[in-house]
C-alpha cells in the first residue's frame with residue numbers, strides 16, 4: 001500500500017484542506033496520513049476563525065510519522081505563519097523526504113488570509129527549494145513573482161521566475177483567468193520546456209477546495225510511481241471529473257466530488 005501525508009489546515013466543512021486531501025488519497029487507493037497546522041472554522045460561505053497549532057506539536061506530528069512510517073509523497077497546503085513554515089522545513093529536511101507537492105495556499109475563495117502576508121518570504125525561501133512541484137493559482141503566482149498574470153505568456157514567465165527560486169517543477173493554474181478560449185489551462189514548467197493541461201471551463205459555483213484536491217491528486221499519483229508529467233495529467237482529469245460532479249451542501253460554494261467509482265469508470269485508477 002502506498003502512503004501519502006498531507007501537512008495542512010483543517011476545514012470544518014470538509015471541502016478543502018486536510019479533509020479534501022484525505023478524501024483524494026482514498027479515492028486513489030493511497031493510504032492517507034495528516035499533520036494539522038491550523039484548525040479553521042469555515043463553511044461554504046466563509047472562514048470565521050483560525051487557531052494555529054503550536055510549532056512544538058507540528059514538529060512532533062511530523063516526527064511521529066517519519067520516525068515510524070515510510071512516506072511515498074507529501075502534500076503541503078495551508079502553513080499559516082512564519083514559525084510554522086520554518087518548523088516544517090527544518091523537520092522535513094531531517095528525513096530524506098521525496099515527492100513533495102507544495103500548494104502555496106494564501107487566500108480562501110471567500111477572501112480570508114490563510115497565510116499571514118508577512119510569512120510569504122519564509123514560504124519562498126524555506127519551502128519552495130524543498131518542493132518537487134509547486135502549484136500556485138494565478139493570484140498566488142502574482143504574489144510570488146510580482147508579475148501580473150492575464151495570459152498564457154504571463155503564466156509561462158511567472159513559471160520560469162518561480163523555477164529560478166529552486167523548485168524542480170512549477171504548475172501555474174489558470175482556473176482564475178477568464179481566457180478567450182473558455183478553457184481552464186494549467187501550465188507546467190520543468191526548467192526546460194512547457195506542457196499545457198486543458199479542460200473545458202465547467203459552469204458551477206461549487207469549487208470549494210479545487211486547489212487542495214488537485215495538489216493531493218498529484219501527490220497520490222507520484223506516490224503510485226508516476227512521473228511528474230503523468231501525475232499532473234491524471235490529476236487534471238481527476239479535478240475535472242470532481243468539479244463536473246460537484247454539488248451544493250450549504251448556502252455558498254459547495255465541494256467537489258471524491259468518489260472512487262467515478263474515477264475508476266473514467267479509467268484514471270490502476271486498481
Ligand SMILES: Nc1ncnc2c1ncn2[C@@H]1O[C@H](COP(=O)(O)OP(=O)(O)OP(=O)(O)O)[C@@H](O)[C@H]1O
Pocket residue numbers: 016105108109136137138173174175176184185186199200201202203204207208209210211212214236239240243
Ligand atoms: N470552473 C472550472 N472548470 C474547470 N476546471 C477548473 C475550474 N476552476 C478551476 N479549475 C481547475 O481546477 C484546478 C484548481 O485550480 P484553481 O485555480 O481553482 O485552484 P485554487 O485557486 O488554488 O483553489 P482553492 O481556491 O481551492 O485554493 C486547476 O486545474 C484549474 O484549471
Ligand SMILES: Cc1ncc(CO)c(N)n1
Pocket residue numbers: 008009010011016017018040077078105107108109114209211212
Ligand atoms: C484549511 C484550508 N486550506 C486550504 C483552503 C483553500 O482555499 C481552505 N479554504 N481551507
